[in-house]
Amino acid sequence: MQLGLADRNVLVTGATGGIGQVVARVFAAEGARVAVTYRNDAEAAEKLAAELGAADDRALAVRYALDEPASVEAAVATVTERWGGVDVLVANAIRWGVRRSPDTRFEQVDPDVWQPVISDNLAPTIRTVQLVVPGMRERGWGRVVLVSSHIAVDGGKGQEFYGATKAGLHGFARSLAWDAGPDGVLVNVVAPGLTLTRRALTGLPEAVRERETKLTPTGRLSAPEDVANTIVYLCSDANGNVTGETVSVAGGR
Numbered sequence: 001m002q003l004g005l006a007d008r009n010v011l012v013t014g015a016t017g018g019i020g021q022v023v024a025r026v027f028a029a030e031g032a033r034v035a036v037t038y039r040n041d042a043e044a045a046e047k048l049a050a051e052l053g054a055a056d057d058r059a060l061a062v063r064y065a066l067d068e069p070a071s072v073e074a075a076v077a078t079v080t081e082r083w084g085g086v087d088v089l090v091a092n093a094i095r096w097g098v099r100r101s102p103d104t105r106f107e108q109v110d111p112d113v114w115q116p117v118i119s120d121n122l123a124p125t126i127r128t129v130q131l132v133v134p135g136m137r138e139r140g141w142g143r144v145v146l147v148s149s150h151i152a153v154d155g156g157k158g159q160e161f162y163g164a165t166k167a168g169l170h171g172f173a174r175s176l177a178w179d180a181g182p183d184g185v186l187v188n189v190v191a192p193g194l195t196l197t198r199r200a201l202t203g204l205p206e207a208v209r210e211r212e213t214k215l216t217p218t219g220r221l222s223a224p225e226d227v228a229n230t231i232v233y234l235c236s237d238a239n240g241n242v243t244g245e246t247v248s249v250a251g252g253r
Ligand SMILES: NC(=O)c1ccc[n+]([C@@H]2O[C@H](COP(=O)([O-])OP(=O)(O)OC[C@H]3O[C@@H](n4cnc5c(N)ncnc54)[C@H](OP(=O)(O)O)[C@@H]3O)[C@@H](O)[C@H]2O)c1
Pocket: 013, 014, 015, 016, 017, 018, 019, 020, 037, 038, 039, 040, 041, 042, 064, 065, 066, 067, 091, 092, 093, 094, 095, 096, 120, 147, 148, 149, 150, 191, 192, 193, 194, 195, 196, 197, 199, 200
């Protein structure tokens, strides 16, 4: 199978995170140039870019903050000026919300707490896609993957706002597939289940991982590589005509 990713320009947002860094590595292993974004952890992004070949202009670390619109515009402009355009966008960055305590009801969550979960994730992600699609159309080839979550389709206790912002991506992709498809631009959503990143391994109680594993037909949670390989396939030449889809990477959950 030919992925055809050699010398493609890839932008991976949230690439200092558990899933994003693996996505970036898999693209680089396929010969793509990879721009990796960070919000806070410049050091981790620079280190990753160095590993992926920044010294030979094969990688680039760029600041990108969903909650700072100017940084979104600047990040895309930086990559475009450096490499001539973005062929592949993986919109993976997430501004997490505050986890609410189990004895708090949905309606008790203050709008100041939940509204940014929607406004800082959904609209800036759509804006990022708006910035990269014109160049993809011009070149007659482009791939976009929006990283969602199984929560958007399955739901989860206490996950109303995160679920809402992720589900918005699904509706967006379905319609953009119509608008961009005739120009060779394919847009898909990848929805991981609980994925064994460092955050999931250290920040979640063992009982949560056990419960999720029991709910998973394959009997195991996804590794970041499972998610990354799916994303890279959807963003490759090997994906000729899959668009507007939501692909779950959750072991059949
Ligand atoms: N891990 C899971 O179990 C799981 C399950 C389902 C879906 N997902 C989805 O998969 C994606 C990646 O998740 P992850 O677990 O890899 O996350 P993560 O390890 O927490 O990494 C989050 C990434 O997003 C960046 N980020 C944080 N706040 C940001 C902001 N306001 N603007 C721009 N970037 C920001 C972080 O940058 P800094 O490091 O610089 O702060 C980091 O690169 C997310 O979209 C998430 O919803 C994850």
